[in-house]
Amino acid sequence: SKKARLSEPGPLSGFSYFPCGPKWDSLNWSCAYDAVIGILINTITERNLSVSCAAHLSSLPFSHVIRGSTLDRSSLELVRDSFRHSLRDLNPSLFPMGKRLASVDDVLSYSLVHDDAVCLSLQYCSTCDCSKLLSKLLHVEIIIGNFSFSIGLRSIQDCFTDFLSPKVVSRTCDTCNSPLQMHMNVVYPPVFIAFNIQPLRSEQDYSILHIDRFISWVRDGTNHKWRLVGLVYLGQNHFMTRYIDFSGQLWYHDGMTTENTCLKEAQTNNLCLAMGRIVTHALYRLQDLDAE
Numbered sequence: 001s002k003k004a005r006l007s008e009p010g011p012l013s014g015f016s017y018f019p020c021g022p023k024w025d026s027l028n029w030s031c032a033y034d035a036v037i038g039i040l041i042n043t044i045t046e047r048n049l050s051v052s053c054a055a056h057l058s059s060l061p062f063s064h065v066i067r068g069s070t071l072d073r074s075s076l077e078l079v080r081d082s083f084r085h086s087l088r089d090l091n092p093s094l095f096p097m098g099k100r101l102a103s104v105d106d107v108l109s110y111s112l113v114h115d116d117a118v119c120l121s122l123q124y125c126s127t128c129d130c131s132k133l134l135s136k137l138l139h140v141e142i143i144i145g146n147f148s149f150s151i152g153l154r155s156i157q158d159c160f161t162d163f164l165s166p167k168v169v170s171r172t173c174d175t176c177n178s179p180l181q182m183h184m185n186v187v188y189p190p191v192f193i194a195f196n197i198q199p200l201r202s203e204q205d206y207s208i209l210h211i212d213r214f215i216s217w218v219r220d221g222t223n224h225k226w227r228l229v230g231l232v233y234l235g236q237n238h239f240m241t242r243y244i245d246f247s248g249q250l251w252y253h254d255g256m257t258t259e260n261t262c263l264k265e266a267q268t269n270n271l272c273l274a275m276g277r278i279v280t281h282a283l284y285r286l287q288d289l290d291a292e
Helices: 031-046 050-054 060-068 073-090 104-111 146-150 156-164 203-208 287-291
Strands: 119-125 130-137 140-144 167-172 179-186 192-197 214-219 222-235 238-244 250-253 277-286
Touching: 031 050, 031 060, 031 073, 031 104, 031 222, 031 238, 031 250, 031 277, 050 060, 060 073, 060 104, 073 104, 104 140, 104 277, 140 156, 146 156, 146 203, 156 179, 156 192, 156 214, 222 287, 277 287
Parallel strands: 140 192
Antiparallel strands: 119 130, 119 179, 167 179, 192 277, 214 222, 222 238, 222 277, 238 250
């Protein structure tokens, strides 16, 4: 039979998409890169999104992801290594070689860089109607942790809504002495949104945290939605992933044990745990791209 190609279109009538991932490199630990590039290549390939994603994300590391979505799966390790070296060229200390673990946070933040700011962090006075630019975000990563639980946030959607909601800050307006607020102004919907799920206090907290299959945000009457496409887990100093395909099917990948293969999984009510490992990241892709 013909070897399956990563560039085949997904899902069409009578067509089944079978995701795959890179084999782990035991000499130069690669699990952080395997996790990110596996999720990205699969979601781009399954829905034929290389052109629309490349139009918004043009970092050199991401260009290797785009290239990988057009190649045979036997080339995955070569693509992963090119991806890794492009990151290392940008920051050798964050992306080491040898038996050292890289941070998934760093891999995501250096890879998913938009051409222009997707969010503006603003300091705003509602009394004077004046604002001050604090920072421009080229990549959206939202941190979830014990603090999130302490203020009643129990789901990814809760945390996303909180991220976009105005917040009172400790400073006052220089002009009128009124309390200032911090606003997160979304310039345009980012292609990917990453959630960094920091270690929670107990296993019970992981059973409470709800990982939504979709998150949404309404602007000017338009409802923008992002679909969950991947989850990263950590255990015993090693990352593995779940890929979530367009139909919602879960696929388990661990480059150390399953190598290139993704294993089809039964549905589960608790996406925070996988094979005894705890979730560290959830990655969402803009659903609007499916209609382009």
